[in-house]
Amino acid sequence: MLNTPDHGNLGDHAIALAEERFFKDRLPDIRYKEVTGDYYRKNHKLLKMIVPKRIVLGISGGGYIGDVWMEEEELVRNVISSFPKNKIIIFPQTVYYHDDDNGRKEWECTKRIIQTHGDSLIFCLRDKRSYDFIKNNIPEMKNIFYYPDMVLSLDVKFDEKREGILTCFRSDKEKILSDEVINKINSCAEKNGIRIRPTSTVLDKNVGIADRENEVYEKLREFASAKLVITDRLHAMLFAAITGTPCVAFDNETKKISGVYKWIECLDYISLSFREEIIDTIKLADVDIRKENKYFFSKDVWGALERTIYEIM
Structure with a gap:
């Protein structure tokens, strides 16, 4: 799993924690290794040389594919370009490019890189707008999936006194x-x-x-x-x-x-x-807060993601 955080954004850390737990709890027979974004930037040339083609690469989920966070965008481009023979799974992301000349230019650059990877790239989107954007702009791409943000897979229980x-x-x-x-x-x-x-x-x-x-x-x-x-x-x-x-x-x-x-x-x-x-x-x-507030999905999306990964592996 590439580009996990080593900065201070706890939203990104919660995603990385959820991704790791997902594999340990639901896919325990798959060996899981994490490479932070900082480590990748410093060592991507070495990783390109030593990572075998049989290894499936993940790109940690989040909201950084687009022209807002260009340092992260360029890392994603680098991963896809550097490992043309590896299967790559982009975990649930939001994609956003500004509707202006620069946004369209950056998207065309990323689009070309995605298209070169063909069916070996699996793209998971966490919102319908992003899913439709990829689906409509790269209609030939087969492996596009709509899954929730990985943080929603965390099961936590607290009994704190609530105030304010x-x-x-x-x-x-x-x-x-x-x-x-x-x-x-x-x-x-x-x-x-x-x-x-x-x-x-x-x-x-x-x-x-x-x-x-x-x-x-x-x-x-x-x-x-x-x-x-x-x-x-x-x-x-x-x-x-x-x-x-x-x-x-x-x-x-x-x-x-x-x-x-x-x-x-x-x-x-x-x-x-x-x-x-x-x-x-x-x-x-x-308001009085119910003790058993709990989110749910109308279908077993985590089981569906598990099956998707198994099929890819």
């Missing part, structure tokens, strides 16, 4: 929620006498593989201690989903929140807001 509102907002290039709205949220909470705790799913330090599980679970425990989460970060919404925490989510620039929300829209405690109606949102912090 947890807010988790972006401050990077994917942010579109205005500071005015965030200030309105804070003032509404204050007016209603509800405590707000700001948090982030991105730590200001690197997180190594050895510390991943502890850091992810500490963050999940924080989410499980809130009565309500308000966020524009995808994995803050998913952390709320798997901890049974009511959440109101606002979309981001790449639309990955609204895309992945389709997998959990059956949950009555997770809401996607397209309008800035904050006052009613704040009042949700006073």
Whole structure:
């Protein structure tokens, strides 16, 4: 599994943790080896020389295929180009290219590289818009699959005392929620006498593989201690989903929140807001939270992913 994180983004670490557990729990006869993005960048020439053709390569899931995070985009291109004889599985991703000259140029570059790999490339998408984009733009590609974000495969249980509102907002290039709205949220909470705790799913330090599980679970425990989460970060919404925490989510620039929300829209405690109606949102912090909130899928998607991987192997 290539391009797992060694930075501080706990959403990406939660994906990597879920991927590793998926193989250990459901595919234990497959040997699993992880190569972080930093290690790959420093050693890709060596890996190209020593990795045999029989090894199936994975590219860790996330939301970085596109022209927003070009360093990650170029790593994906490098993997596909460097291992033309290996089967490659891209785990559930969001794909987003801006609809402008630069976005179209970058997509054409990536598209050509994908097309050269043929049927040996397996592309999993975690939202319908991304799935349709790949399906429509590379109609000859056979191995395209629609699967959830891997974090939704994590089964966690906490028994924390819940209080107040947890807010988790972006401050990077994917942010579109205005500071005015965030200030309105804070003032509404204050007016209603509800405590707000700001948090982030991105730590200001690197997180190594050895510390991943502890850091992810500490963050999940924080989410499980809130009565309500308000966020524009995808994995803050998913952390709320798997901890049974009511959440109101606002979309981001790449639309990955609204895309992945389709997998959990059956949950009555997770809401996607397209309008800035904050006052009613704040009042949700006073609701009684059911003990057994749990997400589910209408079909066994994890069993389907397991079978897909077995067929590929």
